[in-house]
Amino acid sequence: MTKHGSWFSGQGSGGRGQQETVTPDRKEIAVGMADIKIGKAPAMISTILGSCIAVCLYSSKDKTGGLLHLMMASSKGASKINNFKKAKYADTGILELLGQLKNFYGLNQRSLVAKIFGGAKVLKNVTAPIGENNQQAVKEILKENGIAIFASKLGGEKGYRIKFDLETGKVKCQIFGHEFEEY
Amino acid sequence: MENKDKIKIDRALKLIAKLSIDKSSQVLSKMIKSGASIELEDVYMADISRVTEEVMLKADNEVVGAFIDLVGDAPFKFLFYVNTKDSLVLTDLMLRREIGLTKEFNLYAQSAVQELGNILASAISNIFSTDFQISMKPKPPTVINDFESIVFQEYVIDAACERNEILIIQSIFRIVKFDIHCSMFIMPLGKSEQILQYVTGFM
Numbered sequence: 001m002t003k004h005g006s007w008f009s010g011q012g013s014g015g016r017g018q019q020e021t022v023t024p025d026r027k028e029i030a031v032g033m034a035d036i037k038i039g040k041a042p043a044m045i046s047t048i049l050g051s052c053i054a055v056c057l058y059s060s061k062d063k064t065g066g067l068l069h070l071m072m073a074s075s076k077g078a079s080k081i082n083n084f085k086k087a088k089y090a091d092t093g094i095l096e097l098l099g100q101l102k103n104f105y106g107l108n109q110r111s112l113v114a115k116i117f118g119g120a121k122v123l124k125n126v127t128a129p130i131g132e133n134n135q136q137a138v139k140e141i142l143k144e145n146g147i148a149i150f151a152s153k154l155g156g157e158k159g160y161r162i163k164f165d166l167e168t169g170k171v172k173c174q175i176f177g178h179e180f181e182e183y
Numbered sequence: 184m185e186n187k188d189k190i191k192i193d194r195a196l197k198l199i200a201k202l203s204i205d206k207s208s209q210v211l212s213k214m215i216k217s218g219a220s221i222e223l224e225d226v227y228m229a230d231i232s233r234v235t236e237e238v239m240l241k242a243d244n245e246v247v248g249a250f251i252d253l254v255g256d257a258p259f260k261f262l263f264y265v266n267t268k269d270s271l272v273l274t275d276l277m278l279r280r281e282i283g284l285t286k287e288f289n290l291y292a293q294s295a296v297q298e299l300g301n302i303l304a305s306a307i308s309n310i311f312s313t314d315f316q317i318s319m320k321p322k323p324p325t326v327i328n329d330f331e332s333i334v335f336q337e338y339v340i341d342a343a344c345e346r347n348e349i350l351i352i353q354s355i356f357r358i359v360k361f362d363i364h365c366s367m368f369i370m371p372l373g374k375s376e377q378i379l380q381y382v383t384g385f386m
Contacts, residue, residue: 032239083229085232159330
């Protein structure tokens, strides 16, 4: 068997567990599917999305924020016993992101604003409107929690590359085949 | 699950991976009439957040990928992808014409990747039926041109909706003459554990 080392080392930048998801000293923090990363300036949080949605929450006063990369709208029906990933779902993920920002940085949700991206229909043969459901759920949950959406870029048929700058709160968004745009 | 069973299943997985990857590299070489060597051959269980993060950190290419569902006794999901630029060379190789004639990603390039994916997935399903008497049939491929991370995320998303850890068989082939790297993934879905236990009966 030819083996040149696995592509997957299992040692992501965030490691496992809530404590290790905070990596404020890193310049660029990558966020995988169903995950949350939070940090402070000068860090940059980045992710790549298809039908998933990125919720970026930011406090300009504290230059602190976090990014949730969620996959599905609702955790209803999901088993919450074994290794439940709150960040997989909009309903539990947004609350978890708010909780982490409060617990680690003492941020009050009234100081936060949101920017949301993604929800594309990358696979045309998939009939379930996953991206649209995700978009709707995120908007509703943010509204329920009194968080204003300052900017968004949603839908389409191509993937999104996101770079969330915690120094400025600006998000650079590149849709496949296009240049970066700033939000 | 007992440790003895785990070892058996691990061996079964490695056997499936070896047979599938060896066969695929032979089929690929034959299709494009150029040698394809196996650069990476691996089987691993990965946390969905960590593996998608790793892909994001390590791979930032624009690729063309063919997704194929293998349905039947053993549901598997297959993915074959290559850099968009390299897909143009593959198109010329598939069409048996001078390299460099395909200059942009077009319908021909899309069809070439689709066809390659189809042939490789069929070769794998043949291994299951001839070596293990497991009946599988590839469904028509879906081709997408996007960031490598997107192609990988869309590939794992169905399994990731159900589980937090996914089992992946990964290989990378290098088409030596043109220094093209092709990635191939096979992922067992649903009742995979029973299938793997069944496979251990052949060992």
